[in-house]
Amino acid sequence: MNDIPFDIVGFDLDGTLLDTHRDLGEAVNHALELGGYDRVPVEQIESLIGGGAKIMLKKALDDAGGVTEEEFRPLYKALLAYYAEHNAVHSRPYDGAIAMLDGLAERGIKMAVVTNKFESFATDILTKLDLASYFETIIGGDTMGKGRSKPQPDPIFEAIRRCGGGPCVFIGDSTYDMAAARAANVPVVAAAYGYCDRPAHELGADIVIESLYEFIPALQNMPALQKN
Missing domain, CATH: 3.40.50.1000 (HAD superfamily/HAD-like)
Structure with a gap:
């Protein structure tokens, strides 16, 4: 009934x-490190989540000072590639x-x-x-x-x-x-x-x-x- x-x-x-915040955070930090940026602390990851991976990474990069679209594109691709392989670790x-x-x-x-x-x-x-x-x-x-x-x-x-x-x-x-x-x-x-x-x-x-x-x-x- x-x-x-x-x-x-x-x-x-x-x-x-x-x-999912730990796996998402690792993917974001992988991209940030490739771009030469500091990692986002785990406790801040949750505030980035909601609008999808692109918005999440953009927020993190904006907090770090921002990037051009040309600089953003390869970092976003790197995030997606990393997350595809590590999306259910934690x-x-x-x-x-x-x-x-x-x-x-x-x-x-x-x-x-x-x-x-x-x-x-x-x-x-x-x-x-x-x-x-x-x-x-x-x-x-x-x-x-x-x-x-x-x-x-x-x-x-x-x-x-x-x-x-x-x-x-x-x-x-x-x-x-x-x-x-x-x-x-x-x-x-x-x-x-x-x-x-x-x-x-x-x-x-x-x-x-x-x-x-x-x-x-x-x-x-x-x-x-x-x-x-």
């Missing part, structure tokens, strides 16, 4: 389902993630990942962590084409379509996630334990949770705001 008023749950990946599901995914699956709820990480990276990491089979679809920042990743609603609309339609709720940890969900007119949950780019209670979510153990109980108390 499904005691949740949604047919579909959409998940952001980094900072929502998975703690990355792990957050506490409560497996039990939560099992609970949703038992209720017959379809699940999708909507991330600004490249689709190939997201699929690879989830496969390595034995999580890919939970999801009907994995939509990355490059899946929909240029200019159509979060904070645009397009990937959420596509996730709903691929999951067969019905009431959907989204969970994420950043302003990108909140804006995409609001533009798609779906309820949204903020993951306060993630890499929030502003205080979780200021993100404008319908509900804020402190861990994934709280997610299903939170959904049980949310109204389905839209039929798609």
